[in-house]
Amino acid sequence: MSGIHHFLPMLAKGDGVGNNARAMAKRLAELGVPSRFYADLDKAGVASGNHLDYAKVAEPGDILIYHIATSSPMTTYLARRSEALAVVYQNITPPEYFAPYDTTAAAIQKRAQGEVAMLAERTLLALTPSSFNAEDLHAAGYSEVAEFPIIFDPVDFIGHSSQAVEEVLANLQAKGLANWLFVGRLVPNKAQEHLIMALHAHREMYGDSAVLHLVGRPSYPGYVAALHGLALELGVADRVNFVMGVASDELAAFYRKSDLFISASEHEGFCMPIVEALFHGLPVLAYDAGAIPQTLGIGGVHLAERDPAVLAAWARLIATDPELRARLRRLGREQLSRVAPTATIPAFDRAVARMIELSGSPLAPDFEAESAIVIQSREILDRLSEEFA
Amino acid sequence: MPEQSMHADRSASEEFGPEASSGRVDDYLAAQNEPTAQDAEAKAYLLSLEKRIREEVAHMRAEGKYPPSLARRVRTYYRTLLPDGAASGQRDFDAIFNTVDRIAYMDIDVPTASAKPGVAFAKRALRTLMAWYLNYLAQQFNNFATNLVHLLGITDARIGAIEARMDTSAFRATELLDTTASVRVQAETSAKVAEILSEVRGRILVAECTDGALLERLVEGGLNAYGVESRPGLLQTAESRGLELREAGTLEHLASVAAGSLSALVLSGLVDRESAATRVAALAHARRVLEAGAPLVLACASPQAFDEPANRVEADLSPGRPYAAQTWEFLLGRLGFDSVTIESFKAGHYLVVCGNARRTPELGALADNKVVLQALEPPKERRR
Numbered sequence: 001m002s003g004i005h006h007f008l009p010m011l012a013k014g015d016g017v018g019n020n021a022r023a024m025a026k027r028l029a030e031l032g033v034p035s036r037f038y039a040d041l042d043k044a045g046v047a048s049g050n051h052l053d054y055a056k057v058a059e060p061g062d063i064l065i066y067h068i069a070t071s072s073p074m075t076t077y078l079a080r081r082s083e084a085l086a087v088v089y090q091n092i093t094p095p096e097y098f099a100p101y102d103t104t105a106a107a108i109q110k111r112a113q114g115e116v117a118m119l120a121e122r123t124l125l126a127l128t129p130s131s132f133n134a135e136d137l138h139a140a141g142y143s144e145v146a147e148f149p150i151i152f153d154p155v156d157f158i159g160h161s162s163q164a165v166e167e168v169l170a171n172l173q174a175k176g177l178a179n180w181l182f183v184g185r186l187v188p189n190k191a192q193e194h195l196i197m198a199l200h201a202h203r204e205m206y207g208d209s210a211v212l213h214l215v216g217r218p219s220y221p222g223y224v225a226a227l228h229g230l231a232l233e234l235g236v237a238d239r240v241n242f243v244m245g246v247a248s249d250e251l252a253a254f255y256r257k258s259d260l261f262i263s264a265s266e267h268e269g270f271c272m273p274i275v276e277a278l279f280h281g282l283p284v285l286a287y288d289a290g291a292i293p294q295t296l297g298i299g300g301v302h303l304a305e306r307d308p309a310v311l312a313a314w315a316r317l318i319a320t321d322p323e324l325r326a327r328l329r330r331l332g333r334e335q336l337s338r339v340a341p342t343a344t345i346p347a348f349d350r351a352v353a354r355m356i357e358l359s360g361s362p363l364a365p366d367f368e369a370e371s372a373i374v375i376q377s378r379e380i381l382d383r384l385s386e387e388f389a
Numbered sequence: 390m391p392e393q394s395m396h397a398d399r400s401a402s403e404e405f406g407p408e409a410s411s412g413r414v415d416d417y418l419a420a421q422n423e424p425t426a427q428d429a430e431a432k433a434y435l436l437s438l439e440k441r442i443r444e445e446v447a448h449m450r451a452e453g454k455y456p457p458s459l460a461r462r463v464r465t466y467y468r469t470l471l472p473d474g475a476a477s478g479q480r481d482f483d484a485i486f487n488t489v490d491r492i493a494y495m496d497i498d499v500p501t502a503s504a505k506p507g508v509a510f511a512k513r514a515l516r517t518l519m520a521w522y523l524n525y526l527a528q529q530f531n532n533f534a535t536n537l538v539h540l541l542g543i544t545d546a547r548i549g550a551i552e553a554r555m556d557t558s559a560f561r562a563t564e565l566l567d568t569t570a571s572v573r574v575q576a577e578t579s580a581k582v583a584e585i586l587s588e589v590r591g592r593i594l595v596a597e598c599t600d601g602a603l604l605e606r607l608v609e610g611g612l613n614a615y616g617v618e619s620r621p622g623l624l625q626t627a628e629s630r631g632l633e634l635r636e637a638g639t640l641e642h643l644a645s646v647a648a649g650s651l652s653a654l655v656l657s658g659l660v661d662r663e664s665a666a667t668r669v670a671a672l673a674h675a676r677r678v679l680e681a682g683a684p685l686v687l688a689c690a691s692p693q694a695f696d697e698p699a700n701r702v703e704a705d706l707s708p709g710r711p712y713a714a715q716t717w718e719f720l721l722g723r724l725g726f727d728s729v730t731i732e733s734f735k736a737g738h739y740l741v742v743c744g745n746a747r748r749t750p751e752l753g754a755l756a757d758n759k760v761v762l763q764a765l766e767p768p769k770e771r772r773r
Binding site: 193201222230234288289293297303307308309312314324327 | 432463471
């Protein structure tokens with residue numbers, strides 16, 4: 001029986017690309033469409049094999065979805081196959097960000113950009129979570145591009161919160177220090193140096209009254225060393241907390257107990273941590289970059305210009321003004337409803353219908369089928385609304 | 390985005406296709422982001438706070454708590470911490486060149502030590518047996534690499550010589566052109582700029598703002614304007630007027646401003662004295678940072694005004710010369726601006742005013758494309 005099958009270079013739990021693919025597969029199962037994963041590196045243990053294994057079970061009328069995230073031999077494999085192809089593109093970070101730190105990583109990114117273009121003619125429909133990414137796809141020659149946010153399962157955001165971390169953050173607050181949180185890998189395109197500069201500006205303007213928690217794994221020692229060096233030189237090293245790897249309960253505690261989520265990222269294809277911050281009712285303050293204005297929408301403060309003093313002043317206001325915090329939580333809740341599965345699952349259904357129409361596949365999904373993620377999301381969002389109100 | 394259910398009786402193309410097809414992608418995206426009443430209210434609320442923040446920052450800066458010059462020093466210091474190639478400069482080129490020179494050599498003397506019994510002996514034996522073969526390969530590689538590095542060195546020297554003669558990047562002329570010499574926007578021109586922008590409600594940037602006279606006039610007119618200036622002396626004068634300022638080069642600052650976030654842009658100074666590539670890069674940035682339909686104002690000097698004795702130092706040290714108004718008209722038209730008008734003033738000054746036309750997806754991608762912008766930028770100051 002034909003189906004819609006997913007190809008991913010790597011499939012792992014907790015990974016944005018993998019989570020999106022799993023949510024899509026879950027919905028396809030509800031629609032009555034068979035769906036399998038093919039991953040060259042399967043850390044989640046759910047793949048049916050690597051990409052070469054697909055040929056053994058290929059069926060006429062199959063539709064293949066390639067979740068392109070990095071350079072992979074899958075690209076040439078899929079380019080040569082005859083099945084209908086759709087591409088999910090969550091962005092390829094430009095190689096120039098990595099080149100000074102890791103030439104190999106930069107070369108892989110460069111190759112990945114080329115591979116995105118390689119599939120343009122062959123792809124019936126490209127799916128992407130932001131208009132920022134859509135521009136990449138148009139530039140690469142894709143003819144039909146549809147846009148909807150990454151599908152997430154709100155259940156993934158709900159879990160036990162680490163008491164130890166909550167206590168640490170509460171102690172800092174008790175000492176008069178606001179907790180600024182950023183979650184994301186320590187990589188040059190996330191531009192954590194701008195957050196350190198803002199923390200320094202904050203100290204110059206308002207005194208020693210904030211701590212910056214940078215939660216994320218390091219990728220390049222040179223970049224981390226530069227961040228450390230900057231914090232030391234500016235005299236804020238004791239107020240920058242590098243948290244290089246956290247358990248899920250610790251991460252939940254950071255989201256729940258921080259005073260604001262602050263981002264200076266320069267390049268984002270979607271930025272799921274912002275969605276997670278909105279989910280936890282954490283006010284979000286960010287420089288406009290890439291897809292951030294679209295992901296954050298009305299749910300937070302986004303600044304058009306990079307100015308550490310202005311970022312610091314906003315952070316100060318958000319941390320100290322209860323009315324503003326309450327208002328931002330309400331706006332965040334509204335924005336969350338626009339990117340939640342209640343909105344994204346119907347969009348995905350439409351994408352599936354379009355793929356079938358374009359490919360002529362005999363698949364006949366039951367679009368009336370209820371979505372478990374949507375039902376759960378609705379319950380959770382309603383509960384959050386009451387809590388935020 | 391309102392929730393929509395899937396209707397089995399409607400075809401997929403009705404549901405999804407037309408909106409998503411390439412020809413109508415703009416409409417599709419616009420529909421996704423169609424503002425609601427709540428959006429407008431939220432925007433108004435945040436704008437009111439933005440005003441408060443701006444005043445607070447200006448007040449703090451006036452008190453000397455975080456002056457623009459400190460922000461620039463911090464950025465400059467951070468660049469010194471970055472690895473080779475992460476910052477532009479001759480230091481990076483030299484360091485990378487030396488690294489390439491050092492590693493462009495294949496050593497066939499393979500380490501043979503091992504903690505495992507017998508393995509070291511086996512390794513030594515293999516090395517000896519294969520030495521003739523590896524030697525042959527290594528000679529070819531080393532010959533190739535040595536010549537390649539030599540060629541790079543010659544190329545570097547030749548490019549350096551060309552750049553030194555061109556005067557465009559041997560030094561930054563603006564660094565020498567502090568308070569002593571600069572073509573200022575004349576009072577009459579300032580009055581006209583203030584009149585043109587009087588209805589603008591959003592953010593206005595004046596770059597370069599020199600001593601802040603024009604900027605002050607705009608702010609006094611109730612406009613939300615700020616300035617950019619890289620020359621410390623002029624910046625200090627502007628700061629004394631209590632204006633909102635950034636210490637940065639015009640291109641450097643424009644690169645850090647988000648797309649579509651400015652409601653008007655006034656360019657001066659750079660439009661008279663910089664190289665053609667810098668001027669075009671500034672226009673490309675303007676296209677990106679201005680809202681659709683927002684005005685771009687170029688406050689220009691004629692070649693005669695530029696050569697007046699008061700401006701002689703600036704004229705002599707600058708890599709470029711002022712353009713005739715027709716040249717601006719041509720460039721602006723090519724880069725997608727519309728409604729270009731030119732108004733002349735006495736003493737050889739003139740204003741070019743135009744609108745940032747709504748862009749097609751293709752042009753939007755072009756204007757936002759970093760590669761294009763980088764290609765337009767002047768050569769980095771990286772020569773000996």
